[in-house]
Amino acid sequence: MVKLLQSLPPEYVTMHLVNKIRNNPIIRSANGGYSWRLKIKQIGDDYCFVDGWNNVVKDIQLGFGDFLLFKLVDQSTFRMSIYSPDGCEKILQPKSDQNGCEKILTPKILHDDDDDEDPFFVKTFTKSHIRRLRFPKEFAAKAGINCEGTMRVKNLDGEEWVTDVKLDTTFKTKRYLLSSGWWSFRRGNNLSEGDKCVFKFIKSERKLLLAKVTKKK
Incomplete structure (x- = not known):
């Protein structure tokens, strides 16, 4: 199995993470109640999410053209939102319900943010x-x-x-x-x-x- 990783923008690292890198940060989904514990590792000049990023990609069914927005909640927690190429937010449903149905992704129009969210x-x-x-x-x-x-x-x-x-x-x-x-x-x-x-x-x-x-x- 190919080991996946996700690099972080250098400017973001400089502004928020230099000298503050936590060994095991948590990524929480903006909806659906998902959370993943990963590691941030420096690879060359880049800082990347590793050791668990494969699970994130699998759980959110990340597709070609999808893009992710991360918000640093505190020094060890990121809040992640997933958007499809047309700008609609993907809503994560639980992995399975009481009937054993698999999770599905349904679109939410980008404008329909909660009032406490940045539009x-x-x-x-x-x-x-x-x-x-x-x-x-x-x-x-x-x-x-x-x-x-x-x-x-x-x-x-x-x-x-x-x-x-x-x-x-x-x-x-x-x-x-x-x-x-x-x-x-x-x-x-x-x-x-x-x-x-x-x-x-x-x-x-x-x-x-x-x-x-x-x-x-």
């Missing part, structure tokens, strides 16, 4: 996103975006750009968007037409995070 939305870039980025209504409501002002947008490297939040009533509906500053962010992160991006609003920081980019092939 997400997925955007595939078109020409209209070169100068501005419109927020979905549901996302704006959950993020508390209800007036014009400024917003900091950052990438996973921790770099930040200041952007303007404007109210758009072009189509007789109130939609908020990022205008001034957005072009610099898009260019600085090499975002182009056809790229699929996952944006997450960090409520505790009041900042928008570019959480994932899937480049157009």
